[in-house]
Amino acid sequence: MIRSSKPIYFQIPLLSGLFIALYFPFIRTMVHDWNIDANYSHGYLIPFISAFMIWTARKELREVDISLNNWGLALIALGLAQLTVAKIGSELFLQRTSMVVLLFGFSLFLLGKAFTKKISIPILYLIFMVPVPAIIWNKIAFPMKLFASYIAANVIDCIGISILREGNILHLANTTLEVADACSGLRSLTSLLALSAAFAYIFALRVTNKWVLFFSAIPIAIAVNIFRLTFTAVLAQRFGAKVAEGFLHEMSGILVFVIAFILLFCVYLILSKLERPKPLRQNQ
Numbered sequence: 253m254i255r256s257s258k259p260i261y262f263q264i265p266l267l268s269g270l271f272i273a274l275y276f277p278f279i280r281t282m283v284h285d286w287n288i289d290a291n292y293s294h295g296y297l298i299p300f301i302s303a304f305m306i307w308t309a310r311k312e313l314r315e316v317d318i319s320l321n322n323w324g325l326a327l328i329a330l331g332l333a334q335l336t337v338a339k340i341g342s343e344l345f346l347q348r349t350s351m352v353v354l355l356f357g358f359s360l361f362l363l364g365k366a367f368t369k370k371i372s373i374p375i376l377y378l379i380f381m382v383p384v385p386a387i388i389w390n391k392i393a394f395p396m397k398l399f400a401s402y403i404a405a406n407v408i409d410c411i412g413i414s415i416l417r418e419g420n421i422l423h424l425a426n427t428t429l430e431v432a433d434a435c436s437g438l439r440s441l442t443s444l445l446a447l448s449a450a451f452a453y454i455f456a457l458r459v460t461n462k463w464v465l466f467f468s469a470i471p472i473a474i475a476v477n478i479f480r481l482t483f484t485a486v487l488a489q490r491f492g493a494k495v496a497e498g499f500l501h502e503m504s505g506i507l508v509f510v511i512a513f514i515l516l517f518c519v520y521l522i523l524s525k526l527e528r529p530k531p532l533r534q535n536q
Contacts, residue, residue, distance in 0.1 A: 324361025
């Protein structure tokens with residue numbers, strides 16, 4: 253049974269208003285990044301998925317006692333300190349992630365330790381909406397681009413198409429393709445990890461299998477990206493380099509994500525068969 257008090261009903265809207273007022277400029281710039289950079293376009297969905305994750309646990313949350321916990325004030329102070337230091341240093345990633353620290357602090361202070369523990373994963377999930385610093389992104393994307401080029405070149409050679417690879421450049425008989433940053437697979441990997449994390453939380457599996465489901469996004473993202481590069485090379489060999497650009501290129505990106513989604517769901521089905529079958533978490 254939930255225990256509540258009148259001060260909480262006053263404090264929640266007050267702190268929510270202060271939070272929005274404080275972080276509105278940072279949220280606005282983050283949304284701008286989602287809008288102009290396709291690598292982070294999934295950011296629009298993350299808050300809604302986080303809210304849905306909390307909604308799926310609503311039955312369990314009804315059984316949790318709510319009580320004030322002053323340790324939340326320490327987390328709030330830590331979040332504000334992180335924001336201040338990051339603002340002074342003009343570090344966007346730390347500015348934005350301080351929101352998550354502050355949300356943990358608000359939750360612990362207003363709702364208590366037990367309630368916060370129940371919603372800790374949905375709150376932490378909001379990290380997926382924060383764009384990774386460019387210096388880190390590029391350090392990961394570059395080796396992934398070379399790796400994808402190497403594997404794709406070998407697959408293309410195995411299916412009987414003559415190819416010469418120079419770094420991330422694939423030379424075919426009639427054209428040359430460049431594996432750009434967007435084709436490194438990192439964009440698909442980031443989006444798929446966010447999706448697999450939601451799946452792992454929502455679907456009723458043992459803890460070990462939840463981690464298996466989450467990390468299965470990595471080989472799936474790599475595999476579908478190799479498939480995309482190979483498929484593009486085959487089309488370019490037959491119809492010319494134009495098929496690797498424009499509408500068909502964008503459609504191939506959507507297609508491989510759909511395939512990745514299906515593969516991820518298949519992993520869940522396999523894992524669910526390996527343990528006692530359980531349905532999606534149902535709450536009334």
